[in-house]
Amino acid sequence: MNAYKAAGVDVEAGYEAVRLMKQHVSKTFIPGVLSNIGGFGGLFEIDKNSYSNPVLVSGTDGVGTKLKIAFIMDKHDTVGQDCVAMCVNDIACSGAKPLFFLDYLAVGKNKPEKVAEIVKGVADGCILAGCALIGGETAEMPGFYPEGEYDLAGFSVGIVDKDKIIDGSRAKKGDALIGLASSGIHSNGYSLVRKLFNLNGNDDDKKLNSYVESLGCTVGEELLKPTRIYVKVLHELIERFSINAVSHITGGGFIENIPRMLPENLRARVNKGTWEVLPIFKMLQSLGNIAERDMFNTFNMGIGMVLAVDSCQADQVIQYLKEKDESAFIIGEVIEEDNGVDIC
Structure with a gap:
């Protein structure tokens, strides 16, 4: 040998x-x-x-x-x-x-x-x-x-x-925040996810192969849904509209990632209820009795990418995405305050 x-x-x-x-x-x-x-x-x-x-x-x-x-x-x-x-x-x-x-x-x-x-x-x-x-x-x-x-x-x-280059410098007070839908958890927060589903080596197959009606699939199928790739649709938007800032909602969720796309004097105001939080996130929150802010600071909550666009173009952007069979929502606006994000 x-x-x-x-x-x-x-x-x-x-x-x-x-x-x-x-x-x-x-x-x-x-x-x-x-x-x-x-x-x-x-x-x-x-x-x-x-x-x-x-x-x-x-x-x-x-x-x-x-x-x-x-x-x-x-x-x-x-x-x-x-x-x-x-x-x-x-x-x-x-x-x-x-x-x-x-x-x-x-x-x-x-x-x-x-x-x-x-x-x-x-x-x-x-x-x-x-x-x-x-x-x-x-x-x-x-x-x-x-x-x-x-x-x-x-x-x-x-x-x-x-x-x-899009670096957030063109973002301004009054810009609309548009959220592009995620496919699920994507690839962040899985140490917490595994803890919540008690994946500890005992009967893990059984836990992951259990079918959940609200998910429309097994737990394992939901957890393995691949992260959406937004590159092509984002470039189509950049060619047609005024895209002033872009944030990829990854580790740190809304709380850490949205402020990164804005200058120090601008803040994001995100309005809950403007999109449907995916069932998997409701399930995770219930399993761990997790505070809402912690959910928004860990997971994408159904929004994988956030754009700041000229408010006068927001409806056109949504209509364009709808014609492309993309799920997108006006989820808030940019306000003139210290950098950060309010979820209200």
């Missing part, structure tokens, strides 16, 4: 994983990709004719403990989309278009078919974001991760013309 394989690392399995994932990776290639999977670096050529003063924007993130749900459910083809979404949605808040993505997958034992499933999810996310998966790393780390478990993270690089 090969000495490295005897130590727990199967290089042949690594080769097979690369072979299996190539079919998914190649589907993400867009103009600008110069390299193919298997090289030492991913190459991407910028179209200089499309930008007068290009600025690169980068973002990095992981899936977090949502992966624990994937392990229990033995379903691995969607968490890759979560990984991509957490990066490219952040980039899009600056008005940037994601160009490429790289992933890092660390496994306890390399099972090529499972690795290919995970990478398929990453590739699916890249296709939804319109960017290329130009490289990555799969590390087999026996003794560090238990067999059957893994961690997944990544980063993306995007581009925007300097004079088109």
Whole structure:
């Protein structure tokens, strides 16, 4: 037996994983990709004719403990989309278009078919974001991760013309706040979620496979719904309307993320009842008897992205999104006070 394989690392399995994932990776290639999977670096050529003063924007993130749900459910083809979404949605808040993505997958034992499933999810996310998966790393780390478990993270690089950067400086008193609907919990707060559902290794399968009428699916199916990728719809809005500030509602919920898009002298006022809080959040709040402010400081509550737009265009934005079958709501306004957010 090969000495490295005897130590727990199967290089042949690594080769097979690369072979299996190539079919998914190649589907993400867009103009600008110069390299193919298997090289030492991913190459991407910028179209200089499309930008007068290009600025690169980068973002990095992981899936977090949502992966624990994937392990229990033995379903691995969607968490890759979560990984991509957490990066490219952040980039899009600056008005940037994601160009490429790289992933890092660390496994306890390399099972090529499972690795290919995970990478398929990453590739699916890249296709939804319109960017290329130009490289990555799969590390087999026996003794560090238990067999059957893994961690997944990544980063993306995007581009925007300097004079088109969205940094909140154009936001003003009276701007309307528009919320784009989330698909569910997305990829934040799962340590609390797992505690609330008492996922402690005892009968976890039974708990996750239980059907809940209000959810319209099993608990596990709800918890594994992939994070929505807003890149394409956001860029359509940027081309047509005055989008003055953008916030991705991730860890920290409304309380931490909405103020980040506004200057120090502006504050967000969010009106409860202007959108339907998804059933999963009502369920979580009930399970833990969680204070409302804590819910808004942890979860997205059914709103995955918030835009500040000229008030005179708010109804047009909503109508445009409706025609695109996008669920969106006018959820509040920008007021002239110290930076922060009021939920009332």
